[in-house]
Amino acid sequence: MGRVSFTTDNYYAAMKKLLPKGPAWELEDSTFFMKMLYLAALEFARLDADISKMIDESDPQSASVTLLDWFHQWGIPEECRAEDDDLEVLRTELLIKIRTLGLTFQELVYLIGQSCGYSETKIDAKRVFTVASTADDALYSEIWSNWFYTINVEKVNSIPFKTTSRVSERLQKWGNELFECLVKHYAPAHTSTIFTYGK
Structure with missing residues (x-):
């Protein structure tokens, strides 16, 4: 009430x-x-x-006068976002950031993936390379998972060079820069992330 x-x-x-x-x-x-x-x-x-x-x-859902203060306190916009986003887009980003406070990294990766249009996003479990491993298995050691995350997305993202592309652009681009930037932003500080698409 x-x-x-x-x-x-x-x-x-x-x-x-x-x-x-x-x-x-x-x-x-x-x-x-x-x-x-x-x-x-x-x-x-x-x-x-x-x-x-x-x-x-006091509620960012209805704030207007103090909305810019809310953005400043919570670091909005993120370094991955465009500076010219309108206030309602930034308010949504703020609310997501507040609501996801306390989630595990795996839960965050899934939510970020959903917001970028991926229905399935997961962190691959590392299998230690042993004498029973096949020749095409990756050479993961037991401590690999302490320092690296492999983020797997079910959909391949590739953008080909078009007639409207600039000369300085690559002939083919893979991945999703916004998705990768956000995941790296929320990843534990001591880790690196590897992204795979379409597996």
């Missing part, structure tokens, strides 16, 4: 009822005393509105 705000008239009526009973008070709205009382009611209503606004500003 939301907070109920009082209007100027609400405060004015409440203060009139709080006056002591008796003939000393002229309760007509046109009297000087009642006009002063109404001015006090105006101030109370203004403070009431400010309090309601402060409550709204």
Whole structure:
């Protein structure tokens, strides 16, 4: 249930009822005393509105005046995002960052993958190379998983060179720069990440 705000008239009526009973008070709205009382009611209503606004500003879903402060405190936009994103896109990014606080790296990778359009994103388990391994197995040691993550995405991302491409661009580009940048941003600081697509 939301907070109920009082209007100027609400405060004015409440203060009139709080006056002591008796003939000393002229309760007509046109009297000087009642006009002063109404001015006090105006101030109370203004403070009431400010309090309601402060409550709204404490929630990033409804904040407007303090929204830029929220962005600054939470490091929005991320280094991977465009600087010219509109406020609602940045607000969504902020809410995602707050809601994912405390998730494991594996859960974060999955959520980032979903936001980039991948239905299946996972961290591959490392298999230690042994005498029973085949010749095409990777040479992973037992400590490999302490320093490296292999992020596997089910979909191949390749962008070919087009007639509209610039001369300085590569003939073929693989991967997803935004996805990889976000995953690296949230990866444990001592680790490196390897990305594979389409396996």
